[in-house]
Each structure stands twice: as C-alpha cells, then as structure tokens.
Amino acid sequence: MQLSKKTFQGYREYPEKVLQFGEGNFLRCFVDWMFHELNKKADFNGSVVAVQPIDKGMVNLLNEQDGLYTLYLRGLKDGKPESTHETIDVISRGINPYEDFSGYLQTAENPDMRYIISNTTEAGIAYDENDVPTATPPNSYPAKLTVWLNHRYTTFAGDQSKGVHIIPCELIEKNADNLKRIILQLAAKWNLGEGFVNWLNTACTFSNTLVDRIVPGYPRERIAEITEELGYEDKQVVEGEHFHLWVIEAPEELQKELPFPSIGLDVLYVKDVTPYKSRKVRILNGAHTALVPVAYLYGIDTVRESVEHPVVGKFIKEAIFDEIIPTLDLPKAELEKFAGEVIERFSNPYIKHLLMSIALNSFPKFETRVLPSILEYKKRTGGIPQKLAFSLAATIAFYKGKRGEEAIALNDDAAVLVQLKGAWAKYDGDDESLEDVVREVLSFERNWKMDLNKVEGLTEAVTKHLINIEKNGMQKAIETV
The missing domain is CATH 3.40.50.720 (NAD(P)-binding Rossmann-like Domain)
Structure with missing residues (x-):
C-alpha cells in the first residue's frame, strides 16, 4: 500500500x-x-x-x-x-x-x-x-x-x-x-x-x-x-x-x-542577516573545518566521536567558546546558546558524519570559515588564537598525506595540492625546514587572498605547533593547547 x-x-x-x-x-x-x-x-x-x-x-x-x-x-x-x-x-x-x-x-x-x-x-x-x-x-x-x-x-x-x-x-x-x-x-x-x-x-x-x-x-x-x-x-x-x-x-x-x-x-x-550568516559560518562551519585535521590525525573518523572524545571534544569546544565567539558581534549569550546547539547537533546519534566528507577542499574552506576568526581575534586582542593556529598547523600536517602508515585521500583544488606538495618537499627532518614549509603555505596568496606571514606572530605559532605535531604525533601535541 x-x-x-x-x-x-x-x-x-x-x-x-x-x-x-x-x-x-x-x-x-x-x-x-x-x-x-x-x-x-x-x-x-x-x-x-x-x-x-x-x-x-x-x-x-x-x-x-x-x-x-x-x-x-x-x-x-x-x-x-x-x-x-x-x-x-x-x-x-x-x-x-x-x-x-x-x-x-x-x-x-x-x-x-x-x-x-x-x-x-x-x-x-x-x-x-x-x-x-x-x-x-x-x-x-x-x-x-x-x-x-x-x-x-x-x-x-x-x-x-x-x-x-x-x-x-x-x-x-x-x-x-x-x-x-x-x-x-x-x-x-x-x-x-x-x-x-x-x-x-x-x-x-x-x-x-x-x-x-x-x-x-x-x-x-x-x-x-x-x-x-x-x-x-x-x-x-x-x-x-x-x-x-x-x-x-x-x-x-x-x-x-x-x-x-x-x-x-x-x-x-531581522533587518540584516549578515551577523547571523557570520555566526553560522564561523561557529558551525568553522568548527567543522577546524576540527577535521585535528580529529582525523588523532585517529578519529566521525564528527560525533570527535566532539564526544575527552581530549578532542575539549579542544574544539574551547576553540569555539574562547577563540571564535569573541570575534563575533551578536550578544554573547545568544552566541553561546547557538554554540551549545551546534555541539549537540554534532553529537546527533542518528547521523554518521564522516570527517573525510568534510575534508573536501579544506584549504579554501579554512580561508572562508576559520581565517576570519583568526584575523579578527588578532585585531581585537593583539594575540594569536592558539587553538585555531594549531588547527591550521594540523591542516598543513594533514596535507602531508599520511595518518600513520595510512595514506590520506586528499581532495582539493589542483593548485592547492601542487602548492602543498612543493612545500612539504622542503622538509628534510629538522625544525628549520618545517618553518620553511609553514612560510611556503602561508604565502599562498591565491588561497588566502593575502600573505599570512605578514600577520604578526602567526608564522611562529603555526610553526611551533607543526613541529610539535610532526615530532610527537597528534595525540601528544594536542595536550599542549
């Protein structure tokens, strides 16, 4: 029937x-x-x-x-x-x-x-x-x-x-x-x-x-x-x-x-949807994009597992509440309520949301969803948001293309993949060459619409985190932030 x-x-x-x-x-x-x-x-x-x-x-x-x-x-x-x-x-x-x-x-x-x-x-x-x-x-x-x-x-x-x-x-x-x-x-x-x-x-x-x-x-x-x-x-x-x-x-x-x-x-x-669009893009979409490389390199495969994990979940929640929300202009209580709903949505037991399905085009996504929070945080506080900088370092590490012995199926614009492959080719095992990798990636103006090396303190912060990830692995490196 x-x-x-x-x-x-x-x-x-x-x-x-x-x-x-x-x-x-x-x-x-x-x-x-x-x-x-x-x-x-x-x-x-x-x-x-x-x-x-x-x-x-x-x-x-x-x-x-x-x-x-x-x-x-x-x-x-x-x-x-x-x-x-x-x-x-x-x-x-x-x-x-x-x-x-x-x-x-x-x-x-x-x-x-x-x-x-x-x-x-x-x-x-x-x-x-x-x-x-x-x-x-x-x-x-x-x-x-x-x-x-x-x-x-x-x-x-x-x-x-x-x-x-x-x-x-x-x-x-x-x-x-x-x-x-x-x-x-x-x-x-x-x-x-x-x-x-x-x-x-x-x-x-x-x-x-x-x-x-x-x-x-x-x-x-x-x-x-x-x-x-x-x-x-x-x-x-x-x-x-x-x-x-x-x-x-x-x-x-x-x-x-x-x-x-x-x-x-x-x-x-409302009279203007713009602040609500910024809220959604920065908190919901930005959290997704910031989370993916950190959680995946940690050894996790889904969004729900990530936010419920005692270490990775704490990382992304603090990134949202301590580093993203302070860059937005809506009332704090309203932003925190929305963020709480986002975390609950990420924990939906009925939806199996694979991290790799979000990883598509991670670099352009980072530019539109996460970078505005980094730049606004710098503008408002004078400092670098360390968890978001750590996520950027993790994104660079993700594009090395390996999770342990497992190859990562990278899926991005051809120019991005060429740029990252060329950057990682500079790495010879020492810390100085990792800084060269970071400088190469941050200078990719086609993606970032600017040279991120000119953002005071960002190159140093990302380099520090990338060295930590590369030398100690994600599970130990995340403890520092």
Missing part, C-alpha cells in the same frame, strides 16, 4: 498560496514543514505548488503520492535522543514546466498565490544570456520566475494587491538581492516595460535569508525498517534533524502574514 490521499485519513485540501521552485529533500524538510505547522497551529489555510526547476526532477513521484510524504526528525533534544515522524500534507501538487508550461503559467492567474519560495542550489540564481521570454520554459530559474511574474502582472492589470513575497533559500550571499537584480536585468533586456518594473518594485518584496538544518535526505539504508513501522510504502520519505533556523530580512507585512515565531518555530525576522 502506497501513501496517497486515499490511504491517509487526515488528508485535507487547502487553497494554493505558495509557489515553490524545488521539490527536493531540503525544502520538504524545512519550508514545507513550516507551512504545514502554520496550517495546524495558526490557521494559515494554504498549500504549496512545487515546481520542478530543472528538466530532470521528482514531481512525478510526488504527484503519485498526491504531494504527501513522511518526515522523520531525529537527533538530540534536551540532550536525549528523540525520533519523531509525521505525514506532511501541505503540497497540493507538483508541476513540471518542461512538460506542462501552460499549467505552470496558470498558477500566476490564481489570486490567492502570495509567496514564492526557492532552493535551486547555489548555481540556480544566475543570469543566462541565452534566455528568451518566448521559451517554454526559459532555462534559468530567474528567467522562469520573470516570465511568471510578468504573466501575473498582465493577468491582473498591475493590481498592487496581487504582488508576491519572494523568499529564496539558496545558500548565496544576499540571495534575494541577487535574484531581483537578475529579474530587472531580464525585464530590461526583454522590454517588459516600465509598468511591470514599477509593479515589481512596489507590489512585490524580496527577502534575503539564511537557512540552517541538516537534512541527510532519503533514508535508503533503513527504508525497509521505516516501511514496516509506517505500514505503508513512501518513496518520498525525508529525514532531518530537530534543529532548524530560518533568518529572514522581512518587511512588517510579511511578518504578520507568516507568524512562524508565534507558533514556536525558530524563525527570526
């Missing part, structure tokens, strides 16, 4: 109010779940139409189940493992504009349609010079949306009340600002007229966002167990962690229409 509205007794139909570009795991586990909660707790009375943004997608599978799917939320809650599941019934249908372009445009004629959501990957919000307004559909997401918006503008003769709130979830800087810029660029190129542009600027809103929830996706390894537990087949099961955070630069009108915070969801309506 497959999940469908015939087999799900609680099935309800709602007016279609949300047009969503993307039908994948993240949106269904994050945004759609939130609208589902609004229906249950705030009488939102709305459903989502999921648009397949590329030629190959999953709307057919979604439609086979009448938009229904089971959501599992699994992880630590108040320090204890908890797994819950629920049938989500907020998606009314899916549309493939490559097969049904007229049906796609017809959604613009619906007076109830009010919200545009998207998650088309980081590459989705991009200008394609080959897009034309007569294509059915145009290639890029911004072009598809421009055609849809213009059709709505024309259908309702520029009625201001038929504007929409556009809320992209793509993980790029200023996602909504970039999307609007491209739409205006297309409007000018396609000669859509001043009236349309004015309507876009006055009747529609564009909200920059930051999204945060770990979504492993379809639980292939345990689907037989899930099917037995549910008593029905669900080809669209999705799993995620309990933690969720959506930060939205929202106008007051949108805050009133979508009262997510009032029903207990972690949605923050």
Whole structure:
C-alpha cells in the first residue's frame, strides 16, 4: 500500500498560496514543514505548488503520492535522543514546466498565490544570456520566475494587491538581492516595460535569508525498517534533524502574514542577516573545518566521536567558546546558546558524519570559515588564537598525506595540492625546514587572498605547533593547547 490521499485519513485540501521552485529533500524538510505547522497551529489555510526547476526532477513521484510524504526528525533534544515522524500534507501538487508550461503559467492567474519560495542550489540564481521570454520554459530559474511574474502582472492589470513575497533559500550571499537584480536585468533586456518594473518594485518584496538544518535526505539504508513501522510504502520519505533556523530580512507585512515565531518555530525576522550568516559560518562551519585535521590525525573518523572524545571534544569546544565567539558581534549569550546547539547537533546519534566528507577542499574552506576568526581575534586582542593556529598547523600536517602508515585521500583544488606538495618537499627532518614549509603555505596568496606571514606572530605559532605535531604525533601535541 502506497501513501496517497486515499490511504491517509487526515488528508485535507487547502487553497494554493505558495509557489515553490524545488521539490527536493531540503525544502520538504524545512519550508514545507513550516507551512504545514502554520496550517495546524495558526490557521494559515494554504498549500504549496512545487515546481520542478530543472528538466530532470521528482514531481512525478510526488504527484503519485498526491504531494504527501513522511518526515522523520531525529537527533538530540534536551540532550536525549528523540525520533519523531509525521505525514506532511501541505503540497497540493507538483508541476513540471518542461512538460506542462501552460499549467505552470496558470498558477500566476490564481489570486490567492502570495509567496514564492526557492532552493535551486547555489548555481540556480544566475543570469543566462541565452534566455528568451518566448521559451517554454526559459532555462534559468530567474528567467522562469520573470516570465511568471510578468504573466501575473498582465493577468491582473498591475493590481498592487496581487504582488508576491519572494523568499529564496539558496545558500548565496544576499540571495534575494541577487535574484531581483537578475529579474530587472531580464525585464530590461526583454522590454517588459516600465509598468511591470514599477509593479515589481512596489507590489512585490524580496527577502534575503539564511537557512540552517541538516537534512541527510532519503533514508535508503533503513527504508525497509521505516516501511514496516509506517505500514505503508513512501518513496518520498525525508529525514532531518530537530534543529532548524530560518533568518529572514522581512518587511512588517510579511511578518504578520507568516507568524512562524508565534507558533514556536525558530524563525527570526531581522533587518540584516549578515551577523547571523557570520555566526553560522564561523561557529558551525568553522568548527567543522577546524576540527577535521585535528580529529582525523588523532585517529578519529566521525564528527560525533570527535566532539564526544575527552581530549578532542575539549579542544574544539574551547576553540569555539574562547577563540571564535569573541570575534563575533551578536550578544554573547545568544552566541553561546547557538554554540551549545551546534555541539549537540554534532553529537546527533542518528547521523554518521564522516570527517573525510568534510575534508573536501579544506584549504579554501579554512580561508572562508576559520581565517576570519583568526584575523579578527588578532585585531581585537593583539594575540594569536592558539587553538585555531594549531588547527591550521594540523591542516598543513594533514596535507602531508599520511595518518600513520595510512595514506590520506586528499581532495582539493589542483593548485592547492601542487602548492602543498612543493612545500612539504622542503622538509628534510629538522625544525628549520618545517618553518620553511609553514612560510611556503602561508604565502599562498591565491588561497588566502593575502600573505599570512605578514600577520604578526602567526608564522611562529603555526610553526611551533607543526613541529610539535610532526615530532610527537597528534595525540601528544594536542595536550599542549
């Protein structure tokens, strides 16, 4: 028996109010779940139409189940493992504009349609010079949306009340600002007229966002167990962690229409998402990147094992609380609460997060996620954050390519690998040559965007730690910090 509205007794139909570009795991586990909660707790009375943004997608599978799917939320809650599941019934249908372009445009004629959501990957919000307004559909997401918006503008003769709130979830800087810029660029190129542009600027809103929830996706390894537990087949099961955070630069009108915070969801309506993005990148992503080489060279393979280890766990927690948090500008209590949640998320017993899966492109990741904390710490205190410097030394040691007798499968930009191989070629076994290795790596401006040897005290600190790691091994070296 497959999940469908015939087999799900609680099935309800709602007016279609949300047009969503993307039908994948993240949106269904994050945004759609939130609208589902609004229906249950705030009488939102709305459903989502999921648009397949590329030629190959999953709307057919979604439609086979009448938009229904089971959501599992699994992880630590108040320090204890908890797994819950629920049938989500907020998606009314899916549309493939490559097969049904007229049906796609017809959604613009619906007076109830009010919200545009998207998650088309980081590459989705991009200008394609080959897009034309007569294509059915145009290639890029911004072009598809421009055609849809213009059709709505024309259908309702520029009625201001038929504007929409556009809320992209793509993980790029200023996602909504970039999307609007491209739409205006297309409007000018396609000669859509001043009236349309004015309507876009006055009747529609564009909200920059930051999204945060770990979504492993379809639980292939345990689907037989899930099917037995549910008593029905669900080809669209999705799993995620309990933690969720959506930060939205929202106008007051949108805050009133979508009262997510009032029903207990972690949605923050703010004037600027920038400090929250810095918080996530520095604490969550930065901790991941700083942790990987230290824990892996220690002999550990997963994130959970690392944070629960008495030595490595202490190292990364102190790096976060003593060296990263002091470089950020949000209230300390708020930063420490977020950091505590990050540690709990890293300890999720339901997610096996391999360190080597995070190790991909470690050097560019270190530059964007950890280096800003080192430089800001230096600026604010005059000193070098020793744990983060130790992590940089460990990263250099990691790129020597050996864990004991085991070869490490290094995976990075070719230029980085060449640079590190050349640096390690200078090592002849003595301390002076290790300093040469460090100076060579820190001078790699293509990665660091600067010569890090010019940061007073950094070369000396990294060299000291690298000598310690190389001579004594990670397990003894980490005790010094």
